[in-house]
Amino acid sequence: MIALLALLVATSLTRASAWEQQCRSFRADSVAIIKNLEITYYRAGSFVNVTSPWSTLTTSDLPAFCRLKFDILTNPETGKTAGTELWLPDGWNTRILGFGGGGWSGGVPFGPLGMDGVAQGYASFGTDGGHISDWLDGRWGLNNDDAIVDFGYRAVHLSVDASKSLAALYYGKNHSKSYFSGCSNGGRQGIKSMTKYPEDFDGLVIGSPANPFGKWIPWTLHQSLVMQPVNSTRWISVDTWTMIHKEILRQCDALDGILDGYLHDPNACNFRPELLACRANQDPSTCLHVDQLETFRKLYTTYVDAAQNYLSAPYYLGGELLWGTHGVSTPTPWLMAEHYYKYFVLNDTNWDWTTLNATTIQLGIDLNPGDIDINIPDLTAFFARGGKVILYTGWSDELISPGDSIKWHADVTAYTRAHSDLDPDEHFKLFMVPGMTHCAFGPSAWSFGANEHRFRGPHLHNEARYDAQASVVEWVENGHEVDVLVATKYINDTGGIAFTRKLCPYPQRAVFLGGDENCETSFECR
């Protein structure tokens, strides 16, 4: 028995050494667009400490993998490149998984690459989007069309091609399927891929997409502008938002049957803000001025242009605690939005964001720098080749209105039905996540194996319904439709399980049936 164990250990050591040797001697000369390849092999459980402006990963929990760090030549005429990494686990599950970047990207998304990707056996890749920057800093875009095009679509697309080729070279066989996981701008990147390069991915899990970019960006500035000037009778401070939030919960928390500190369906709440109107001589920190009531109404109303054309959905009830902190209803503008007009649209470093007007907004939409936007909701080519996509958005998203995900889902459904014989419901599911803020977190059950969820906290287990990424694999490879996901709330988002909830394909929602409110089996999708 001991001899057998010794043999097994020796065999596995030999195998590990073979991979290590394969990694260290790997050459990518045959992949023409790869430049400056650097190779590092990490044995299982070794200390990984890597950082980019976008993401830092520090862990000793990863399986053995070969790290390829390289530049992709994105424009042979100018020599433009985009920084990219492909991590190849010894125990490959034969799948490729790409990760998107939020904000302006600006660095390889190491966290999800490791915890969401390699740890699950995927050959995992991500790109910096063609530039190095802080995720909110768009100064790199000034008079830099090459970099803007990389950000718009080129860096991701070419990194898919390169990663497929490199994985085939490394493992000596082609990948089986390719997947993508991204949230925010990463969600936009996923939608861009499905529309522009429908063959790049077989399945995607995308969250809260920054889409349509040219209409979402001005919305963020609009949300700040309606409250200006700071400390006027229109202004709503962080403390006042907290007071409003408490009143919303007082009026509506129990509507879903559970006093759990969040709304399962914000649209079910007929909130009456006027009950907070200040009475004569009332302390103004305990009530709302009539001008603040008007501000409140505007922030929760669909944003349209002067001709009543739709630009963006509004805020929804329940996320108020973040609106004034890292949301967009803040004294200063959402930096990403200010930089979009300064450095991408107007090339005017002195542009004053408070002068935002219909002409500037339309110019951004018409210019569509770097083809950032996705203007036609056409996923028919992606659907026709069997592609599947799970889209998710938190109802309490503070940076991108969740209503825009609902509109995009409806637009794609309508377009598909009008222009093909395909059934969009067999390819595209939307999951609205009660109480979740932008991409993750919030008072609710928000962990379900979507982008960065394993990086941001613990994970229940790998069964498909607990794991959006595993669910889309099941859907693509075995035809098992995703009819429910289970989200988990961990104690303080780090510890044991506080409660679980069902997430249902929109427009269904999880209805509480009674019984144990902490267990998802007490809910039903209706």
Ligand SMILES: [Ca+2]
């Ligand atoms: Ca509730």
